[in-house]
Ligand code: SF4
């Protein structure tokens with residue numbers, strides 16, 4: 001059966017009318033900033049103090065877009081007569097975001113919590129070379145990393161906090177005992193026997 005002339009136009013207008021009465025789903029970016037989920041993978045921040053230059057992230061990156069340079073330095077012994085130690089000093093840490101595929105492997109494998117996701121995504125560039133973020137820029141991204149979500153109330157106390165709490169309690173107890181000993185009268189020098 002051939003379609004009624006003009007039925008296509010009527011159908012199209014019906015769709016237009018239906019859509020006009022619905023709530024819009026598009027957002028007027030950049031006037032309105034999107035509300036992103038907390039685990040958004042926008043850019044990677046580097047917490048340099050935690051990095052031991054173990055190279056694990058660079059080795060595991062499937063795109064080979066992490067560039068790390070370092071040199072070794074000799075550290076004097078911690079105690080007299082001890083041995084000198086050598087440690088790695090970071091010279092360069094860069095990520096090429098024009099190659100990165102945001103898989104998150106580098107963040108997952110870092111054993112020292114030196115890499116973090118930030119939801120920041122406004123770093124488009126007209127020059128592709130500018131998408132290689134050097135360590136200073138990666139460090140600046142750390143300011144945009146959201147705080148970790150609160151622990152479940154029933155969760156076990158984190159090991160680091162438990163250790164720090166125990167050390168603080170031990171120190172407080174030692175200080176209390178010292179103060180009590182200082183406040184009490186002097187103890188007799190020897191055992192007192194019957195005369
Ligand atoms: S997110 Fe993936 S691709 Fe990007 S730097 Fe990390 S490991 Fe490499």
Ligand code: SF4
Nearest residue numbers: 051052054055057110
């Ligand atoms: S894995 Fe972590 S500690 Fe090792 S080099 Fe990468 S960022 Fe630094």
